Amino acid sequence: MAEQAIPGWKKWLEGSGDQVIFLKGFFRNVFRGGFEWSEFIRQCYEIGYKSFMLVGITSFIMGLVLALQLRPTLVNFGALSMLPKSLAVSIVREIGPIITAMICAGKIGSGIGAELGSMKVTEQIDAMEVSGANPVQYLVVTRILATTFMVPILTLLGDVLGLLGGFLAINITSSVSALLYFNKCLASIDFTDFLPAFIKTVFFGFVIGFVGCYKGYNSNRGTESVGLAANSAVVTASLWIFVIDAIVVQISSLLFYR
Amino acid sequence: MPLWCRSAVYFFIANMKEAEESPEKKSKPSETVIHIKGLKKSFGSNDVLKNINLDVKRGENVVILGKSGTGKSVTVQCIVGMLVPDGGEVTVFGDDVAALKERQLKELRMKIGFLFQGGALYDSMTVRENLEFPLTRVLKLKDQKEIDQQVKEVLENVGLSDAIDKMPSDLSGGMRKRVGLARTLVVKPEIMLYDEPTTGLDPITSREISELILQMQKKYKTTSIIITHDMECAGITADRVVIMSDGEYIAEGSFEELKKSKDELVRSFFKPTL
Numbered sequence: 001m002a003e004q005a006i007p008g009w010k011k012w013l014e015g016s017g018d019q020v021i022f023l024k025g026f027f028r029n030v031f032r033g034g035f036e037w038s039e040f041i042r043q044c045y046e047i048g049y050k051s052f053m054l055v056g057i058t059s060f061i062m063g064l065v066l067a068l069q070l071r072p073t074l075v076n077f078g079a080l081s082m083l084p085k086s087l088a089v090s091i092v093r094e095i096g097p098i099i100t101a102m103i104c105a106g107k108i109g110s111g112i113g114a115e116l117g118s119m120k121v122t123e124q125i126d127a128m129e130v131s132g133a134n135p136v137q138y139l140v141v142t143r144i145l146a147t148t149f150m151v152p153i154l155t156l157l158g159d160v161l162g163l164l165g166g167f168l169a170i171n172i173t174s175s176v177s178a179l180l181y182f183n184k185c186l187a188s189i190d191f192t193d194f195l196p197a198f199i200k201t202v203f204f205g206f207v208i209g210f211v212g213c214y215k216g217y218n219s220n221r222g223t224e225s226v227g228l229a230a231n232s233a234v235v236t237a238s239l240w241i242f243v244i245d246a247i248v249v250q251i252s253s254l255l256f257y258r
Numbered sequence: 259m260p261l262w263c264r265s266a267v268y269f270f271i272a273n274m275k276e277a278e279e280s281p282e283k284k285s286k287p288s289e290t291v292i293h294i295k296g297l298k299k300s301f302g303s304n305d306v307l308k309n310i311n312l313d314v315k316r317g318e319n320v321v322i323l324g325k326s327g328t329g330k331s332v333t334v335q336c337i338v339g340m341l342v343p344d345g346g347e348v349t350v351f352g353d354d355v356a357a358l359k360e361r362q363l364k365e366l367r368m369k370i371g372f373l374f375q376g377g378a379l380y381d382s383m384t385v386r387e388n389l390e391f392p393l394t395r396v397l398k399l400k401d402q403k404e405i406d407q408q409v410k411e412v413l414e415n416v417g418l419s420d421a422i423d424k425m426p427s428d429l430s431g432g433m434r435k436r437v438g439l440a441r442t443l444v445v446k447p448e449i450m451l452y453d454e455p456t457t458g459l460d461p462i463t464s465r466e467i468s469e470l471i472l473q474m475q476k477k478y479k480t481t482s483i484i485i486t487h488d489m490e491c492a493g494i495t496a497d498r499v500v501i502m503s504d505g506e507y508i509a510e511g512s513f514e515e516l517k518k519s520k521d522e523l524v525r526s527f528f529k530p531t532l
Contacts, residue, residue: 122376122381123375131368131371131441131445132367132392
């Protein structure tokens with residue numbers, strides 16, 4: 001007798017339940033003794049340091065393009081002096097965190113998904129488990145904490161480089177001193193711009209690590225599943241980033257920008 | 259000394275001796291360390307294991323033979339608690355594996371070595387780090403000198419001292435299996451489970467691995483279950499051979515006994531393949 005097809009909603013519920021169990025396993029292992037410090041530092045290096053160039057270049061170009069695009073509109077309104085402020089607020093509040101998170105979802109999320117997926121396929125995770133070691137502690141906890149820790153740092157660096165890109169764009173068409181530009185930028189940003197943006201990058205980092213680990217750790221046995229795990233990690237993490245962004249912006253609007 | 263007093267002393271000494279001997283008795287050669295009774299396991303509508311019964315004595319090398327997909331690997335995965343049986347029981351060292359809690363299962367797994375088909379080496383680590391992993395994470399050893407000494411010793415035993423700082427990607431198939439074997443032996447397990455240890459190897463390397471399994475079994479005094487469809491490996495390593503077909507055991511005996519079997523299915527395993 002052919003097996004009955006499982007309805008989509010039931011699969012979705014099962015998947016959600018699995019994710020909750022996985023999340024519970026992560027938190028249980030975070031507070032259990034024997035934290036893998038050396039692996040955590042290695043992951044911070046792999047995730048953070050090795051992504052710095054990509055995040056930096058992208059943020060710099062985004063800042064440059066944003067300034068070039070904003071300039072004609074502001075000139076039309078006779079508000080060219082508002083350019084540093086517009087740049088600073090848009091980069092710090094939204095563009096910096098989102099661009100960094102999307103790059104990290106693509107680079108780090110897919111990397112974690114593919115790495116753990118291939119470890120699953122080649123029975124390395126099973127070998128760890130069967131030997132009595134704790135693969136969740138070694139592979140999952142370190143990666144999720146490393147992304148949670150490094151994505152906010154990468155965002156800060158991305159913000160600075162984005163503003164530098166904006167400075168270059170302004171100097172292509174006119175002449176502004178670096179001191180004046182950065183003074184204007186910093187004067188236009190306050191705590192309520194920076195804090196919600198920083199908090200959401202912590203969540204972005206967590207989601208990128210969590211989704212990558214979950215997809216990789218629970219991939220199937222074929223080589224095809226490694227690609228699927230990587231792909232699915234990027235798509236799901238990107239979606240979650242936008243959902244979190246919408247929620248955080250809504251909450252921070254209610255709290256700070258009314 | 260009064261008689262009652264002397265009797266009490268003798269009784270005390272005898273009890274002490276019995277108490278001291280009890281751990282020895284536990285490890286006597288005839289002790290059953292793995293007991294499988296009525297084991298059943300299905301995946302969806304596919305009944306992989308229908309009724310498996312097996313007892314493995316301490317120090318014994320049992321080879322499970324069978325065609326691909328007959329449930330050999332599923333059997334050993336149930337032994338080590340990677341899969342939960344649908345029916346029957348699997349007892350290792352007297353503990354029902356399915357009923358063990360997480361910590362108890364971890365303790366049991368520390369006594370069992372599992373050699374995976376491809377070696378399952380951690381490919382982001384060197385051979386040294388692969389061998390250090392179970393020592394530091396499972397046995398929780400801290401002394402680097404002791405760790406180095408154990409790593410060197412076990413690598414010498416499998417004849418791969420030179421490969422200590424190589425990455426798994428730099429090793430051949432046979433070397434990977436040797437390192438995989440070294441990694442499982444480094445924690446000195448009491449039971450070794452081999453999942454197709456010679457699959458994918460050339461006949462010469464395959465023979466070397468089979469002989470190594472036998473040597474290591476003698477050196478480390480392990481109890482072993484070897485899953486294979488390599489008849490040469492079975493001939494070299496087996497004290498007892500069990501043949502599986504369609505989720506059930508169809509024959510059991512020594513290699514030589516089964517070789518002379520009149521059962522058509524059993525005989526088909528021993529037919530020369532050219």
